[in-house]
Structure formats: C-alpha cells, structure tokens
Amino acid sequence: MYHEDGDAPGKTIKSVETAIHLLQAIHDREEAGISELAEEFDLSKSTIHHYLKTLELYDCLENVDGRYRLGLRFLTFGGQARARETIYRLAKRDVDQLARQTGEEVRLIVERGGYGITLYQATGEHVDSSRTHVGSIEELHCTAAGKAFLAALPESRVDELLADLELTAHTPETITDRDELEAELAEIRSRHVAFDDEERYEGVRCVAAAITTRSGELLGAISVSGSTERLTGDRFQTTIPDQIRNIVGVVEINTTYSGWEDDTFDRVP
Amino acid sequence: MTRDRPRLTIGIVGLGTHGVNHAQILRSLGHDVVGVDADPSVRSEFETQFETTTYERPTELFETDIDAVIISTPNKFHETVATKAFDADLDVLLEKPLAHTVESAERIVEAAERTDRICMVGFHHRFRNPCMVLKDYIDEGYLGEISHIQAKFIRRRGVPGRGTWYTSNEIAGGGALMDVGGHLLDLLLHFYDWPSLSDVIARSRSEFGPREDYAYLHMWGEDGEARMYDVEDSVNAFLEFENGATADIEVAWAANAESTHTYNVRGTKAGAALDITNTLTEVEPWVDQRNDLELYEVRSGGADHFVNSSVVCSHNDPYRDELQTFLDAVVSGDRPEQNNVHQALDVQRVVADIYRASSE
Numbered sequence: 001m002y003h004e005d006g007d008a009p010g011k012t013i014k015s016v017e018t019a020i021h022l023l024q025a026i027h028d029r030e031e032a033g034i035s036e037l038a039e040e041f042d043l044s045k046s047t048i049h050h051y052l053k054t055l056e057l058y059d060c061l062e063n064v065d066g067r068y069r070l071g072l073r074f075l076t077f078g079g080q081a082r083a084r085e086t087i088y089r090l091a092k093r094d095v096d097q098l099a100r101q102t103g104e105e106v107r108l109i110v111e112r113g114g115y116g117i118t119l120y121q122a123t124g125e126h127v128d129s130s131r132t133h134v135g136s137i138e139e140l141h142c143t144a145a146g147k148a149f150l151a152a153l154p155e156s157r158v159d160e161l162l163a164d165l166e167l168t169a170h171t172p173e174t175i176t177d178r179d180e181l182e183a184e185l186a187e188i189r190s191r192h193v194a195f196d197d198e199e200r201y202e203g204v205r206c207v208a209a210a211i212t213t214r215s216g217e218l219l220g221a222i223s224v225s226g227s228t229e230r231l232t233g234d235r236f237q238t239t240i241p242d243q244i245r246n247i248v249g250v251v252e253i254n255t256t257y258s259g260w261e262d263d264t265f266d267r268v269p
Numbered sequence: 270m271t272r273d274r275p276r277l278t279i280g281i282v283g284l285g286t287h288g289v290n291h292a293q294i295l296r297s298l299g300h301d302v303v304g305v306d307a308d309p310s311v312r313s314e315f316e317t318q319f320e321t322t323t324y325e326r327p328t329e330l331f332e333t334d335i336d337a338v339i340i341s342t343p344n345k346f347h348e349t350v351a352t353k354a355f356d357a358d359l360d361v362l363l364e365k366p367l368a369h370t371v372e373s374a375e376r377i378v379e380a381a382e383r384t385d386r387i388c389m390v391g392f393h394h395r396f397r398n399p400c401m402v403l404k405d406y407i408d409e410g411y412l413g414e415i416s417h418i419q420a421k422f423i424r425r426r427g428v429p430g431r432g433t434w435y436t437s438n439e440i441a442g443g444g445a446l447m448d449v450g451g452h453l454l455d456l457l458l459h460f461y462d463w464p465s466l467s468d469v470i471a472r473s474r475s476e477f478g479p480r481e482d483y484a485y486l487h488m489w490g491e492d493g494e495a496r497m498y499d500v501e502d503s504v505n506a507f508l509e510f511e512n513g514a515t516a517d518i519e520v521a522w523a524a525n526a527e528s529t530h531t532y533n534v535r536g537t538k539a540g541a542a543l544d545i546t547n548t549l550t551e552v553e554p555w556v557d558q559r560n561d562l563e564l565y566e567v568r569s570g571g572a573d574h575f576v577n578s579s580v581v582c583s584h585n586d587p588y589r590d591e592l593q594t595f596l597d598a599v600v601s602g603d604r605p606e607q608n609n610v611h612q613a614l615d616v617q618r619v620v621a622d623i624y625r626a627s628s629e
Contacts, residue, residue, distance in 0.1 A: 214308045242498070249497030250439040256307045257346050259326055 018043075022051055023060065023070065031067045078135055085110065087211065087219045088119050090258055091251045095222060098247050099124040102240055104226040107132065109145040109208070111153070111218065114161050116146050119220065126230055131201065141167050141181055142174045144196035144208035145221040150181075151188035152210035152218045158185075173198045193241040198228060205231040207240050209248045214256055222248055275600060276300060280335040280359075282327050282350050283342035284315045287364050287391075291339050292319055294589050300596070305330045331357040337599040338362070341391075343434040344369035344441050351388070352380040360387040362595045366451040366620065367613040369442030374617040378610045387604050389595050390613035392455035394545060396587035396594070399562040400456060402580050403534070403543050406564070407460055412536025418460060419533040421519045422453040425548075428478045428502060428522040436478060436498045444500025446473065446620055450520040453530075454616045457516055460534060463612065464510040466619055471506035471627035477523035478502045506623050530559075540565040560584050 025040060026032045034052065038045045052068050055061040059073040082088050091108050099106040103124035109116045118136040140146030140161065150158055167176040175181045188194045196206035208223035224240050231240065277300045281288045284306040292302045296319065304315045304323040312323040324330045327350045338354045340347055341364040348368055354361050367390050368374035381388040394400055406412060429448060434440040441447055478498050503521035532543040544561040562580035567573070591608070598605045
C-alpha cells in the first residue's frame with residue numbers, strides 16, 4: 001500500500017509522519033476515539049488529543065461526539081489528484097457508458113506502487129450498494145484489474161512487484177502460487193482480458209482489461225464486477241469481456257489522438 | 270512532373286494505408302509530401318519510405334509552408350483536423366466518409382463554407398472510367414427515366430482491420446455500411462442526381478467479424494484479433510426517394526457469397542449493368558478488378574429485338590485521377606463540382622437513416 005514506515009531515504013519530520021499514520025489508522029477504522037489511538041500509537045492521550053485537534057482545525061478530521069472521522073478536505077485534495085490523471089478525463093464517459101450497457105459496477109483503476117487504486121466508478125441498474133469507493137485500494141494478485149496490470153507491465157517491473165508481493169488468500173479461489181499466477185498472466189496477455197472468479201470476495205466475479213498506449217505504456221484498467229448470480233456463463237465469459245475490450249479500444253484510440261483535439265496554433269501567413 | 274503543373278507540397282494527416290497510398294501517387298506526380306501521425310512508429314516508417322519530415326500533431330504541420338492537406342485519420346478525428354486546416358486557409362481532400370456522425374459532418378461543412386476552402390471527399394470510385402461513362406449516358410437521357418437501381422458491394426471475407434478503429438462504432442461511426450456502403454451510396458445518389466430519401470426499410474447484421482475462426486483472406490491494415498468489434502458486417506436496405514425512384518442495396522464486409530460491386534440501373538429507355546468488382550481475394554491467383562459496363566435495350570427495327578452492348582474503356586487509377594482533380598483545384602482555386610462536401614453530407618445522412626431504420 002502507501003509508504004508506511006519511517007525508512008525513507010533522507011531526513012523526515014517525525015510529527016508529520018505521526019499525523020499521516022493517525023489519518024491512516026482513522027481511515028482503516030472508519031472512525032476512532034482518542035483512547036484507542038493512544039493505545040495503538042503508544043502515545044499519551046493529551047498528545048493524541050493535540051494531533052487530532054490540529055487536524056480537525058484544518059478540516060482534515062471531523063469530530064462527531066468524540067469520535068474522529070476523515071474530513072472533506074481530503075475530498076478536495078482527492079478531487080484534484082484525480083483530475084490531474086489524464087486517463088480519468090479520457091475514460092470517464094466510457095466507464096459511464098459501460099455501466100449503462102452492463103447494468104453492473106464499472107471501475108477505472110490505475111496502478112500505483114503495486115496496488116490498484118479506483119479512480120472512478122459508475123454503477124448500473126443491477127447494483128444496489130458498492131464494496132468500493134473512489135480511492136479504494138486493492139491488491140493485484142486477487143483482482144481482475146490487478147492481474148490485467150501485471151500482464152501489461154514490462155517484465156522487469158512485474159518481477160520487481162512479484163518479488164514483494166505476498167499472495168494472500170482471501171477466498172479458496174485466490175491464486176497463491178507464483179507459477180500459477182505467471183501462467184494466468186500469459187493467458188491474459190493472449191486474450192487481452194482478465195477474470196476474477198471469486199478470488200477476492202466470495203460471491204463476486206470481475207472482468208477487466210488494461211488500457212495501454214501505442215508504445216505499450218500502462219495507463220490503467222477498466223473493470224466490471226457483479227455477483228456470481230448475474231455474471232454467469234456466456235455473459236461472464238464472452239459478452240462482458242467483449243464490451244470491455246470495445247470500450248478499452250476506444251479509450252486507447254481517443255488517448256492516442258487526445259493531443260490533437262485541444263491543440264491550437266498560429267499560422268505564419 | 271506533369272508539364273505546366275507547379276510542384277506542390279502536400280501534407281498528409283494519418284499515415285495508414287490510405288495516407289501512404291496518397292503519398293505514393295503524389296510522389297509519382299512529382300509533388301512533395303510531409304506527414305502527420307499520432308503514432309511514432311508509423312511516423313518513422315513514413316519518414317524512411319518517403320525521405321521526408323513528419324510531425325506528431327496536425328497544427329505543427331499547418332504552421333509550415335504547405336499547399337494543401339489530405340486527411341486519412343480514423344473517421345472520428347476528421348473534424349478536428351479538417352476544421353483546423355480550414356482555419357489555416359488550407360484546402361482539404363478528406364478520405365471518405367466525411368465523418369463518423371451526421372453532426373460532426375455538418376460541422377465540417379459549416380467550417381469549409383465559413384472559411385471558403387475547397388473540401389473534396391474521397392469517394393474515388395466516381396473517377397473510374399465506366400462510372401463516368403454511365404453517368405454521362407444517364408445525364409444525356411440515353412436510359413430515359415431511372416426508376417430503380419439495384420446496388421451491391423459485397424466482400425466475401427474483407428473486414429478491414431478487425432479489432433482496430435475500423436470496427437469500433439465509437440471511432441468509425443459504423444461498420445460495413447459506413448465503410449464500403451459510403452462508396453455505394455455515393456455512386457447511387459450520384460447516378461440519381463442527389464434526390465431526397467423518403468423511406469427506408471433496413472436490416473443490419475454482425476455475423477462474421479467477431480468470430481474467433483474468422484478466415485483472414487484480405488485486410489486493410491492489421492488484424493486486431495477482434496479486440497474491438499461492435500459494428501455490423503452486412504446491411505440490406507430498400508430505399509425510396511421523393512421522386513418515386515427506388516433502390517435495393519446490399520453491403521457486406523463478409524458474406525458467404527461471391528465478391529461483387531455492381532450497379533444495375535433500370536431506365537425507361539434502357540438499362541445498364543455496371544460491374545467494378547474487385548475480388549481482393551488473396552486465395553485466387555490474381556486480384557480481379559472489373560471495369561465493365563453493359564447497356565440493355567429493346568428495339569424494333571426489322572424485327573423486335575434485344576440489344577446488349579458492351580462499353581469498352583480503359584482501366585484507370587481512380588485514386589490518381591481524384592488526386593489530380595483536387596490538385597488542379599488547389600492551383601486554380603476553382604471549386605470542383607465532383608465529390609463536394611454537400612454530397613458527402615447527403616451520403617452521411619442516408620447512412621444514418623439506414624442505421625436508424627435497421628434498429629427499428
């Protein structure tokens with residue numbers, strides 16, 4: 001996931017690190033009180049209190065009856081971080097379209113530091129609630145988008161990622177064997193689409209394909225997920241993969257020509 | 270170089286099969302070419318083949334001293350390139366179809382008119398000798414009133430670049446009808462002198478292109494193994510025009526039938542059968558490019574009899590003649606009547622009407 005410990009090269013500021021770790025802990029718990037944080041961080045309650053009050057003052061936290069939650073300031077930061085991603089601008093409309101076409105949950109995911117981050121998601125008519133939200137982070141080996149990333153990245157980078165990757169089992173279907181994963185990546189490369197058949201969550205299937213540039217650079221992936229009751233047979237194996245490949249192809253072409261659309265010029269008469 | 274014709278520098282935007290074909294002809298006519306493509310590997314191939322400069326973006330080209338532009342990008346990007354070329358005071362030869370949608374096509378026409386630039390659209394079959402001969406017979410009234418045309422453009426296996434932009438509805442705007450159907454409708458409307466459409470019955474199908482076992486016997490460009498395929502590969506339609514004339518059309522990128530590209534024209538005085546089939550079939554020993562025009566009449570001199578006459582005319586290169594017409598127009602500044610944007614917009618609208626009818 002994101003950088004966690006203090007082994008960064010060069011000098012770092014301890015209190016900034018503590019603040020970040022506190023925010024992460026609150027994020028992981030969804031909300032937290034002073035006592036539990038003091039215990040986890042092995043700091044006094046008053047120290048934790050000062051941290052939390054400072055973060056609250058700057059709208060990074062919200063205090064609801066003594067319980068702290070992440071504040072909307074992070075949405076402001078997140079909105080800008082996302083808007084800066086070219087692929088978000090180029091693929092958002094197509095993700096919406098695919099959600100309408102399939103009726104399922106469709107996500108645009110990018111790879112950062114060996115994890116997949118949901119940049120955008122749209123839900124179709126079949127979806128009542130969603131397990132993920134914008135910014136959700138997921139492992140590569142057990143998700144369709146993650147495996148699509150691994151299949152699309154250059155070999156040296158994949159070796160690097162696989163060396164660090166712990167193939168944690170989340171369900172009986174999760175791939176935990178490296179050779180099996182490599183074999184599956186080869187298959188994904190030949191059919192340009194990746195599947196997750198209850199490998200992350202029981203009862204959930206997912207199909208994804210990587211978006212790459214003409215020169216092979218990985219930009220992201222588009223995934224469609226749904227329950228094992230709806231994503232069955234031909235719909236899971238053929239129809240949705242075809243729909244994803246169509247959309248990914250369109251996004252790739254639009255990306256290739258994106259520099260042309262908003263270009264202006266002055267012609268020397 | 271042709272005598273008395275100045276040497277021109279033509280910018281080609283989109284260096285795929287069509288762009289390279291245009292460049293080869295321009296070179297053989299003694300002109301200079303420079304290119305633009307978004308794909309660096311395509312650019313370097315073009316640079317090597319033609320020993321010339323290329324650019325990544327059209328605007329970089331338009332800032333240089335060129336005489337005119339040929340646009341052969343994927344359909345969706347015709348508009349952005351064409352409108353910028355017009356704004357740079359450049360005349361344009363645009364590969365067919367005009368655009369990927371009627372709305373985009375309308376904006377191209379509006380920009381061409383606003384800037385008063387020449388814009389020809391590459392329906393090159395019109396320049397084939399037998400097509401020009403037939404049009405002349407029709408115009409002089411030899412066939413009488415034409416009431417029906419049966420037109421077919423069928424490829425046995427000829428899906429262009431399966432899984433590339435050609436087979437993406439979003440980028441190409443359609444499949445076989447948008448591609449080969451554009452040629453067919455252009456010639457049909459040209460023979461009929463651009464009547465308005467009043468009614469359409471149509472059905473489109475996608476039966477061959479997405480199949481994993483598709484037998485690749487011919488292709489324009491690369492085969493993307495059906496990575497992207499959401500368009501039709503055949504269409505049948507019956508068209509009725511406001512003047513009461515009708516047309517029965519069939520277009521296919523793939524069909525279990527003989528390749529054919531024919532127009533059977535029924536007039537009150539005479540009929541005509543135009544056959545410009547190109548078999549494109551690489552399993553046959555040679556590619557058959559037909560160039561045939563037959564006229565059918567009934568006369569009574571001496572005794573009632575049928576007259577079947579064959580028009581014999583030479584094979585010409587329609588791409589070359591189309592380009593020459595464009596270049597002559599660029600030099601003279603006189604807008605050519607052939608292949609103008611308004612006709613291309615009519616074709617675009619009929620294509621859209623047929624798609625609409627086929628989804629009803």
